[in-house]
Amino acid sequence: MLRTIFILHPGGFGDLLLAVPAIQSLRERFPSHQFMLCGQDESAEFLADCGLVDRWLSVQSTACTALFGGAAPDPSVRDWLSRCDLAVAWTHDDTGTLAATLEDYGAEAVVVESPFAPRLSRVHQSERFLEVVGGQAGQIWNTPLTVPTAVREQAEAFLTKLGVSRQRPLAMIHPGSGSRHKCVAPSVLLPVLEGLESEGFEPLLLDGPADHEMVHRLLVHMARHPILLSGLSIRLLAGVLSQVDLFLGHDSGVTHLAALMGAPTVALFGPTESARWAPRGRAVAVIQEKPCRCASWDAVRNCREKPCLELSPPAILAACRTIHTLGVNPRIS
Secondary structure (H helix, E strand, C coil): CCCEEEEECCCCHHHHHHCHHHHHHHHHHCCCCEEEEEECHHHHHHHHHCCCCCEEEECCCHHHHHHHHCCCCCHHHHHHHHCEEEEEECCCCCCCHHHHHHHHCCCCCEEECCCCCCCCCCCCHHHHHHHHCCCCCCCCCCCCCCCCHHHHHHHHHHHHHCCCCCCCCEEEECCCCCCHHHCCCHHHHHHHHHHHHHCCCEEEEEECCCCHHHHHHHHCCCCCCCEEEECCCHHHHHHHHCCCCEEEEECCHHHHHHHHCCCCEEEECCCCCHHHHCCCCCCEEEECCCCCCCCCHHHHHHCCCCHHHCCCHHHHHHHHHHHHHCCCCCCCC
């Protein structure tokens, strides 16, 4: 019977993507093992689609929630743990119940620790995930995620249906993020969009579930609306990102996904620390100009001026130009 690795990550999409280099490092350490990921449904399923893990379970399923309460997991998880050489849980376990349950049901080695633990010494969140599992400092894996051929074909058909021409390089712009307090004003993005169009790019505007306000604020100032991408699943979004020549976004899970897909990526940062949260990839530029003066996230929410988000459109456009020149998306080269 094949030996196994069990990974539990209850965080959101962006947080899970920050753990990808650590999972890649574990795959190198255990090349003959099967990997199971217990995480948020669509995010975990996506990493299984990309071949990073072999099986996935919903962290909300009773198969996973039982582990937190010390109850017996269902037979499939018990079988996995009975063959498990390492169980990793990137979460808090103040009572030790989760670690004890993983050990009781057969995991040979158990590591349970949040990447926010005070004892961790590294700065970037990806390196903190690595630190938890014993990865070396500076050991960041930048192998682009590969989506299945069927997902690429679905994305190609989706873009064709929208009338996207492949005669021009594609630039996806994401005006939103998980919070509007991390987003630049339309007065910053508009000149960049106009500049990209004048340089021959076909702009695609991404409108996610939490982005409607920021997208609307941008569109009302535009004489010609670009093609709008709305209602995309993570899988379809990844497929579209595998086709684009440039991605421009804020500190968000989508920006991390673009970088991990190998798309040339420009990330705009304001109140969050780029040293901790910036995406990493083969072709990534981070724009962060004025340091945030707010002492807490509550202060950020109440800050009206937000000088940290007063980024220079010419600097952003220059970064887009440079990062695109470094090399097109490896999926379409």
